[in-house]
Amino acid sequence: MLDSKIPSGSIEQKWKNRKFESKLVNPSNRRKHTVIVVGTGLAGASAAATLGELGYKVKVFTFHESPRRAHSIAAQGGINAAKNYQNDGDSVYRLFYDTIKGGDFRAREANVYRLAELSVNIIDQCVAQGVPFAREYGGTLTNRSFGGTQVSRTFYAKGQTGQQLLLGAYSSLMRQSGEKSVEIFPRQEMVDVIVIGGKARGIVARNLVTGELQSHLADAVVLATGGYGNVFFLSTNAKQSNATAAWRAHKRGAYFANPCFTQIHPTCVPVSGDYQSKLTLMSESLRNDGRVWVPMKVGDKRAPNEIPESERDYFLERMYPSFGNLVPRDIASRAAKRMCDEGRGVGATGLSVYMDFRDAIQRLGNTVVSEKYGNLFQMYEKITDENPYKVPMRIFPAVHYTMGGLWVDYNLMSTIPGLFVAGEANFSDHGANRLGASALMQGLADGYFVVPYSIANYLGGEKLSAVKQEQDEVKSAIADSQERLNGFMKIKGSQSVDEIHRKLGKIMWEHCGMARNEKGLNDAIKLIQKLKDEFSNDIRIPGDTRLNSELEKANRVADFLELGELMCIDALNRKESCGGHFREEMQTPEGEALRDDQNFSYVAAWEHTGKTPTLHKEALTFENIHLAQRSYK
Amino acid sequence: MKLNLKIWRQKSPSEQGQFKDYVVNNANEDMSFLEMLDFLNMDLVRKGEEAVQFDHDCREGICGSCSLMINGSPHGPETGTATCQLHIRKFKDGDTIVIEPFRAKAFPVLRDLCVDRTAFDRIMAAGGFCSVNTGNAPEANSILIGKEVAENAMDSAACIGCGACVAACKNASAMLFVSAKVSQFALLPQGKPERSRRVRQMVAQMDKEMFGSCSNTGACEAACPKEISLENMARLNREMLRASVTE
Ligand SMILES: Cc1cc2nc3c(=O)[nH]c(=O)nc-3n(C[C@H](O)[C@H](O)[C@H](O)COP(=O)(O)OP(=O)(O)OC[C@H]3O[C@@H](n4cnc5c(N)ncnc54)[C@H](O)[C@@H]3O)c2cc1C
Ligand code: FES
Numbered sequence A: 001m002l003d004s005k006i007p008s009g010s011i012e013q014k015w016k017n018r019k020f021e022s023k024l025v026n027p028s029n030r031r032k033h034t035v036i037v038v039g040t041g042l043a044g045a046s047a048a049a050t051l052g053e054l055g056y057k058v059k060v061f062t063f064h065e066s067p068r069r070a071h072s073i074a075a076q077g078g079i080n081a082a083k084n085y086q087n088d089g090d091s092v093y094r095l096f097y098d099t100i101k102g103g104d105f106r107a108r109e110a111n112v113y114r115l116a117e118l119s120v121n122i123i124d125q126c127v128a129q130g131v132p133f134a135r136e137y138g139g140t141l142t143n144r145s146f147g148g149t150q151v152s153r154t155f156y157a158k159g160q161t162g163q164q165l166l167l168g169a170y171s172s173l174m175r176q177s178g179e180k181s182v183e184i185f186p187r188q189e190m191v192d193v194i195v196i197g198g199k200a201r202g203i204v205a206r207n208l209v210t211g212e213l214q215s216h217l218a219d220a221v222v223l224a225t226g227g228y229g230n231v232f233f234l235s236t237n238a239k240q241s242n243a244t245a246a247w248r249a250h251k252r253g254a255y256f257a258n259p260c261f262t263q264i265h266p267t268c269v270p271v272s273g274d275y276q277s278k279l280t281l282m283s284e285s286l287r288n289d290g291r292v293w294v295p296m297k298v299g300d301k302r303a304p305n306e307i308p309e310s311e312r313d314y315f316l317e318r319m320y321p322s323f324g325n326l327v328p329r330d331i332a333s334r335a336a337k338r339m340c341d342e343g344r345g346v347g348a349t350g351l352s353v354y355m356d357f358r359d360a361i362q363r364l365g366n367t368v369v370s371e372k373y374g375n376l377f378q379m380y381e382k383i384t385d386e387n388p389y390k391v392p393m394r395i396f397p398a399v400h401y402t403m404g405g406l407w408v409d410y411n412l413m414s415t416i417p418g419l420f421v422a423g424e425a426n427f428s429d430h431g432a433n434r435l436g437a438s439a440l441m442q443g444l445a446d447g448y449f450v451v452p453y454s455i456a457n458y459l460g461g462e463k464l465s466a467v468k469q470e471q472d473e474v475k476s477a478i479a480d481s482q483e484r485l486n487g488f489m490k491i492k493g494s495q496s497v498d499e500i501h502r503k504l505g506k507i508m509w510e511h512c513g514m515a516r517n518e519k520g521l522n523d524a525i526k527l528i529q530k531l532k533d534e535f536s537n538d539i540r541i542p543g544d545t546r547l548n549s550e551l552e553k554a555n556r557v558a559d560f561l562e563l564g565e566l567m568c569i570d571a572l573n574r575k576e577s578c579g580g581h582f583r584e585e586m587q588t589p590e591g592e593a594l595r596d597d598q599n600f601s602y603v604a605a606w607e608h609t610g611k612t613p614t615l616h617k618e619a620l621t622f623e624n625i626h627l628a629q630r631s632y633k
Numbered sequence B: 001m002k003l004n005l006k007i008w009r010q011k012s013p014s015e016q017g018q019f020k021d022y023v024v025n026n027a028n029e030d031m032s033f034l035e036m037l038d039f040l041n042m043d044l045v046r047k048g049e050e051a052v053q054f055d056h057d058c059r060e061g062i063c064g065s066c067s068l069m070i071n072g073s074p075h076g077p078e079t080g081t082a083t084c085q086l087h088i089r090k091f092k093d094g095d096t097i098v099i100e101p102f103r104a105k106a107f108p109v110l111r112d113l114c115v116d117r118t119a120f121d122r123i124m125a126a127g128g129f130c131s132v133n134t135g136n137a138p139e140a141n142s143i144l145i146g147k148e149v150a151e152n153a154m155d156s157a158a159c160i161g162c163g164a165c166v167a168a169c170k171n172a173s174a175m176l177f178v179s180a181k182v183s184q185f186a187l188l189p190q191g192k193p194e195r196s197r198r199v200r201q202m203v204a205q206m207d208k209e210m211f212g213s214c215s216n217t218g219a220c221e222a223a224c225p226k227e228i229s230l231e232n233m234a235r236l237n238r239e240m241l242r243a244s245v246t247e
Helices: A014-021 A042-054 A092-102 A109-129 A161-178 A244-251 A284-288 A315-319 A329-341 A358-384 A439-461 A472-491 A497-512 A518-538 A549-573 B033-046 B118-127 B147-157 B164-168 B175-187 B189-208 B219-223 B231-246
Strands: A034-038 A057-061 A182-185 A188-196 A199-207 A213-217 A220-223 A262-268 A291-295 A353-356 A393-402 A419-421 A602-607 A614-619 B003-009 B018-024 B096-100 B109-111
Touching (some): A014 A109, A034 A042, A042 A057, A042 A161, A042 A182, A042 A220, A092 A109, A109 A439, A109 B189, A161 A439, A161 B118, A188 A213, A199 A220, A199 A472, A213 A472, A220 A439, A244 A419, A244 A549, A284 A358, A329 A393, A419 A439, A472 A549, A497 A518, A497 A549, A497 B033, A518 A549, A549 A602, B164 B175, B175 B189, B175 B219
Parallel strands (some): A034 A057, A034 A220, A057 A182
Antiparallel strands (some): A188 A199, A199 A213, A262 A393, A353 A393, A602 A614, B003 B018
16 A cells, blocks of 8 residues: 555644754764756756755756756746735635645645745745736735636746746755855766666666766765656647656656546647647636637637627636636636537637637737737737637647646655655646646745755665665666667668657547547557557667767657556546546536546556556545536536 | 748758758648648658658747748748748748758757757856745745736747747847846846846856857847746846946
């Protein structure tokens, strides 16, 4: 049975109790401990900077050229915090409640409560760093609304919130780098965790420029390596985002939790053409003012502006009157899919719906609309060559975020002692559906406020033996990685790695995407197994091992293939619908997700065995929030 | 669409590079510029030839990874656009396109079109921050900042650190990059306590990294995909002056 190490006490007391019970490392001893942080997104940069400030010896790795280029930079819409600056009834408890309900009751209460509590400190910290959040004329901070809530608690910096938060964390990180408490290793990709005596004691990193493999030893390792949405090939994630760090840790003993919980975001620029390389998000913040609709009539081919008001179906407002366009993402995505399935989708392929700003522009004027969303409108126009001030945007759901990830306990430690996981890479806070503006909050809560306590608690309580580069475990980890890379170079087949990756994406989107069923999932597993063979026999990587994008891709896609299969296995196991996981066999008469709390109120944590993975369950108990069917009507 | 490409190929920082000609026959106008390069690479790989190396990640104009001199302009012909947001529809059938890396002494070429821009990180480490440890922050709304000031600071903070300003400048100066960061903090009350130290140290580091001096031509502003304005440079100069007076 998995021990989630939830502290004792009432929900309000748990984090206080944990901080008080926590072991500490005295300031003069911290220098003696090396901590490796992999990843410099919001979670990694904030953790590394804070650990550096505390006095640990920190080594940070990123495959990016600079820490500032991490995928977090692309987050657009905002970050939640229970400040209640709008005096509209918000509180820590309400943010906690919204997040548990939004996650369709598949997250751990204690973690989510802590997240809500820490949200307020995050905003303070970011403002002190000079993050230029949007403000009111009087100089106070302003807010906008995001889906799944009825209060306004989202802080933002135009449509570039992720950029500004990351640059804030990055500036703290660079300050520590200048002070030599943190050493940064850019263009270095972690390819393995080194486990000695059952504990994480370092990593193997590949220098992407020279191709060399090197081991780095430490007393603890923090993975903040982001999500795995790119399993689907097409997603809103940055092109280089990948699952390799998490997957290699999984193969060394870290359980992978709820891999099938992926978020399909309702408002993305629709796919066009066969060579598209990624999908672009149109921030959820647009749903504050954009109204989503399709024509009433099936197959109505008129231009949107020619369709009169009475012949438009504002389907979200119709189906969910109390939340309207701001229902959670899983619900909005499924509704859009339903419209397209009914033949009311628009655009050349019929696979999109309108998001219309006409009314907002009439009400607020072009200037105000452009102040709020200017950069998003511009981005849309660059891609589609259409002007959203004049013609409604066309949008369609796309893979966006992964709620699943490495299993961690309350202290964010994985099932490998000494290996901590933060940010999107862990599974902990969003259940089966993440609410908008909550990923930035979680990444920063983990990095600034949770990981530092957890590291102290771990190092303060463990007797760690000395480890050396010459040790067998270290040498064999390097040898394994070398062999694997050599293997890819030797294949000399006929396809580029991207071709295989696209095929995997197609299988996943069709069978493990917005709707899943038993037969489809079984088919997908067989198809992926075949595709793995194709990969091992037919990829081609011309050139050498120095800076070679094809080799980088092969190394990552090999892991995506294995993870994709586990996602299907997990989806097959979970014979209920919840949040973003919609099993067609399990739905209410209105077509909403039908949970089965009797049998599935658990976290599915998978252990790698080399054969069929073993399922471990962490039971979820809801002591504070009453389990109920989600309703946004 | 048919495109004739002249692409810079260079195996490593220490080896000589040269242009090589490639033809892309079936480019489609909805493709982005980088998708066109993906398409070329797929073709090269199938033929057993080495893929062209270029940096990219977000493909939304925000991470600052993509670069490229396209027909002599950083990020290509369109104003206010990063290479990853450029579309093939901006070119004509039969066009010849010259693709090179960003060129500057401070940005050594790593391979083909990839350069090393970590000099920017070192400039940031020299002073591009407010010194506030985690846990030290006052309540957010205790710092009041007028809407306009916040918006001006945001405009400066929008820099993506891509280095187009350096590539565009005949002296390879990093003044626009440095001035944007200095301005953001000079405008905000949080940045005030360290303003003199910050500007002095960032400028000193910039010089150490072998960036040239400002050419006063405004080429940087014209090339910036985020349209960071020359006003930032004026602010940087004022900050330098102020720092020297208060010393
Ligand atoms: C387009 C878009 C918009 C979004 N908008 C919002 C929003 O408005 N609000 C919100 O709350 N959330 C938003 N999200 C979600 C949110 O941005 C992410 O979930 C979050 O930023 C993830 O942060 P992270 O620190 O966990 O990981 P990332 O930012 O993905 O960082 C991962 C880091 O790990 C490194 N890394 C990974 N693997 C390795 C390896 N093997 N070796 C070395 N380094 C490695 C990378 O180099 C990188 O530095 C958005 C997401 C997208 C795609
Ligand atoms: S790839 Fe991120 S800015 Fe171009």
